[in-house]
Amino acid sequence: MNLRLFLLPVSFVYAALSGTRNFLYDTNVFRQKKFDTPIILVGNLSVGGTGKTPHVEYLLKLLHKDFKVATLSRGYGRKSSGFVLGGRGAKASTIGDEPMQYLSKFDDAIVSVCEDRVEGAQKLLASSNPPDVIIMDDGYQHRSINPGYKILLTAFDHLYTNDYLLPTGNLRESRSGYKRANCLVVTKCPDSITEQQKTVIKSKLGLLPHQQLFFSTIQYGDIISVNSSETKNIQQLKGTSVVLFTGIENPTPLVEYLKNKCEVLESLKFPDHHEFTEKDIKAVLEKFNRFAEGKAILLTTEKDYQRIKSSANFTKIQQLPCFYIPVVIKIDNEELFNTSIRNYVTENKRNS
Numbered sequence: 081m082n083l084r085l086f087l088l089p090v091s092f093v094y095a096a097l098s099g100t101r102n103f104l105y106d107t108n109v110f111r112q113k114k115f116d117t118p119i120i121l122v123g124n125l126s127v128g129g130t131g132k133t134p135h136v137e138y139l140l141k142l143l144h145k146d147f148k149v150a151t152l153s154r155g156y157g158r159k160s161s162g163f164v165l166g167g168r169g170a171k172a173s174t175i176g177d178e179p180m181q182y183l184s185k186f187d188d189a190i191v192s193v194c195e196d197r198v199e200g201a202q203k204l205l206a207s208s209n210p211p212d213v214i215i216m217d218d219g220y221q222h223r224s225i226n227p228g229y230k231i232l233l234t235a236f237d238h239l240y241t242n243d244y245l246l247p248t249g250n251l252r253e254s255r256s257g258y259k260r261a262n263c264l265v266v267t268k269c270p271d272s273i274t275e276q277q278k279t280v281i282k283s284k285l286g287l288l289p290h291q292q293l294f295f296s297t298i299q300y301g302d303i304i305s306v307n308s309s310e311t312k313n314i315q316q317l318k319g320t321s322v323v324l325f326t327g328i329e330n331p332t333p334l335v336e337y338l339k340n341k342c343e344v345l346e347s348l349k350f351p352d353h354h355e356f357t358e359k360d361i362k363a364v365l366e367k368f369n370r371f372a373e374g375k376a377i378l379l380t381t382e383k384d385y386q387r388i389k390s391s392a393n394f395t396k397i398q399q400l401p402c403f404y405i406p407v408v409i410k411i412d413n414e415e416l417f418n419t420s421i422r423n424y425v426t427e428n429k430r431n432s
Contacts, residue, residue, distance in 0.1 A: 084248050091248040098245070098253045105223040112226040113198045117205055118213045118428040120421065121227035123220025125240045125257050126250040128352060129329035130233040131267040131298065133178050133383060134409045136217050140186050142418055143213060147425060148190070150211035152200045153179045154218060155193030157353040157387075163203050166191035171390040177353060178217065180386040197225045213425045220260075221252050229424045232261035234285075235330075236269045236295075241284050258285070263292040263420065265411070268333055271297055278412075294417050298333055301406040306385060307398055317342040321371040324379045325364045327354030327387070334381070334405070344371070353387075361393040368400065378402040 104110040120139060124130045136151065143149050155164065155176035166175045166183040175183070175193045183191040190211055194200030197219050204211055216227055234240045240258065243249040258264065266281055273295060282293055302311040322342045324335065327350040338345050346367050350360065368378055378400055380388065385404035388394050411417050 087247040091245045094247070095245050095254060102223065102253065102257065110223065112223060113201075114226040114228070115201055115205065115214075116428075117201075117211070117430050118229065118425045119201065119216055119225070119227040120213065120424070121216040121219060121230045122233065123216075123218050123230070124233045125220065125253060125255065126234075126238070126243060127246070127252060128250075129238070130235045131296075131407075131409065132218055132233060133181065134298070134407045135231070135233060135265065135267070135296070136178075136215055137182065137185065138409055138411070139215050139421065140182060140189055142421060143215075143425065144186055144189055146422075147212040147429070148209070149186075149188075150190035150192060150204050150214045151179065151182050152197060152204065152214050152216050153193050154195055155179055157355065158193065160193075161195070163192065163194040163200055166193075172387040173390060177383050177386040181383055184386070197222045201225060212429050220257070228428055229421070230261045230263075232258055232264045233267050234258075234264065235267050236273070236281075239266070239281065239284060241286075259288060261291060263294065263417075265294045265296050267296050267298075267409070269295045269297045273297075292416070292420065295412045296409045298337075299408050299410055300334070300337055301408060303379060303403040303405045306389065306394075306402045306404060312403065314341055317377075319343050319375060321374055321376040322346070322379050323364065323367045323371065323376065324348070325360075325367075325384070326350065326381055327356065327384050328352055328381055331381075338379075343375075346371075354384075356384075356388055356391060356393060358393055361396050365396065365400075376401070380404050382406045 105112060122132050122135050140149060153176060158176045159173045164175055166179055170183060172180045179191045179193050182189060192200055192204055201214060204214060240251060240255050243251050245251045264285060278295060287293055302313050304311050320342050321344040322338060323346045325348040329352040331349055335347050348364060348367060368376060378397060382404050
């Protein structure tokens with residue numbers, strides 16, 4: 081029996097509190113700040129594991145060449161506070177691992193973090209170089225700000241319709257919160273998903289007439305050395321032993337992907353946004369040393385790499401064959417999705 085069911089009474093209290101809060105926002109008792117610059121929110125109803133980061137990167141890639149784009153995140157796990165702009169000298173410890181990843185891949189984007197999303201947006205727009213569009217990474221429950229376009233993510237194997245409120249389940253708010261979204265994306269779909277499966281899911285989600293539905297799948301790129309720009313095609317792992325260490329919410333899709341790509345796979349899972357300590361690195365190295373006589377590599381995720389590379393413990397793995405693996409997404413009906421996003425930004429962009 082699931083022990084979390086014993087917490088059901090607490091979930092009823094949580095439901096009452098979050099429901100009352102949403103009601104007060106919905107009826108304008110609590111005010112929401114709406115900006116005249118387009119803001120795209122990428123969020124979810126659950127506490128994580130839906131793949132926000134690669135979807136934010138997808139939007140950055142889609143928009144950054146034609147618009148001045150900013151990202152606004154909380155900066156989870158950072159040791160700073162308040163509004164911080166990413167720039168030269170930024171580290172995961174100052175802006176968070178996900179914003180650090182955006183900064184390292186899109187040097188023409190404005191990367192910012194702030195716990196208070198309204199304050200963050202105000203400071204971005206009041207700067208001498210204001211963005212044309214802000215991509216808000218997470219914050220679906222930050223009702224004090226009202227983004228113009230809301231993208232709600234829900235994982236294929238853990239739809240919000242099958243989940244329950246905290247602490248019994250993983251939902252931050254009632255399932256009915258989906259109604260605020262402009263579009264929904266079912267993430268982490270298998271490559272083999274059929275049209276029939278999509279139809280079944282669509283009926284479960286109960287979309288409103290104005291809402292669009294898309295499905296995305298995870299795709300992994302070539303692995304990249306932490307010591308150089310060397311890359312390896314994933315097929316080159318055949319006959320190689322891999323020690324995978326991760327600090328993400330749900331590494332299962334990556335583990336499943338790698339199983340048939342290498343000789344032996346050893347996996348060490350740490351909590352989401354984990355800051356790797358000397359003890360953790362020692363455990364990783366002990367695993368690796370079991371394969372040291374053979375053909376072996378260390379492997380981590382791109383997001384984990386952003387934290388590790390600025391850590392004092394990084395030098396301990398730099399001397400070894402250590403790689404990270406990038407993640408991208410592919411969206412069905414890509415042209416329709418891209419057009420919807422571009423049209424929203426173009427139609428709502430402020431005149432310079």
